[in-house]
Amino acid sequence: MNLNSRLFDRIRVKSKSQEPEPAPQNVCNHPGCQNFGEFRAPMGRLREGQYFLFCLEHVREYNQTYNYFNGMTDDAVAKYQKEAMIGHRPTWTMGAKKGPAGGGPDGNSFSDPLGMFSRKTGAKSAEPSQPRYGVVAIKSLAVLGLDETATPDIIKARYKELVKRHHPDANGGDRSTEDKLREIIQAYKQLKSSGLG
Numbered sequence: 001m002n003l004n005s006r007l008f009d010r011i012r013v014k015s016k017s018q019e020p021e022p023a024p025q026n027v028c029n030h031p032g033c034q035n036f037g038e039f040r041a042p043m044g045r046l047r048e049g050q051y052f053l054f055c056l057e058h059v060r061e062y063n064q065t066y067n068y069f070n071g072m073t074d075d076a077v078a079k080y081q082k083e084a085m086i087g088h089r090p091t092w093t094m095g096a097k098k099g100p101a102g103g104g105p106d107g108n109s110f111s112d113p114l115g116m117f118s119r120k121t122g123a124k125s126a127e128p129s130q131p132r133y134g135v136v137a138i139k140s141l142a143v144l145g146l147d148e149t150a151t152p153d154i155i156k157a158r159y160k161e162l163v164k165r166h167h168p169d170a171n172g173g174d175r176s177t178e179d180k181l182r183e184i185i186q187a188y189k190q191l192k193s194s195g196l197g
């Protein structure tokens with residue numbers, strides 16, 4: 001047998017090929033959560049282009065607080081987010097009956113390893129122009145893992161992809177994905193009714 005045959009070389013070369021390494025996954029930004037941060041959530045007004053990454057559970061919590069930010073000053077939003085991130089509150093959900101936020105323990109213990117709250121100093125950023133989408137639309141976009149830069153084409157494609165991914169039929173009949181699916185459909189409906197889907 002001729003081991004130097006071309007056939008043998010071909011086999012050997014082929015066996016060298018390797019599977020590509022899986023890309024590192026982003027972890028949910030919620031403190032202590034190790035889930036995959038699959039959803040981008042805009043940090044808020046005046047932080048355009050900056051995002052948290054959350055798992056579904058925590059993007060929901062974040063979304064529930066999002067309305068609350070509307071009309072708050074940027075500093076108030078940052079303060080609220082700080083308090084939420086360092087875990088003075090049991091959850092991110094702001095109780096409607098809560099009185100004025102009492103200042104938590106001193107803010108000096110707050111550490112910001114991810115630099116998420118660092119403010120840009122120096123050049124004053126221009127006043128943001130009129131946001132393209134309203135808060136409701138932005139929330140719906142967040143459910144789809146998108147932001148306000150998404151075009152209707154992107155929204156539609158993303159929606160189809162998510163429905164496929166979370167459909168019970170695609171998960172061996174696992175119905176635990178149904179809530180998520182419902183939420184996705186709801187979000188898309190909302191966007192469509194705003195002429196964005």
Ligand SMILES: [Zn+2]
Nearest residue numbers: 028033055058
């Ligand atoms: Zn999480």
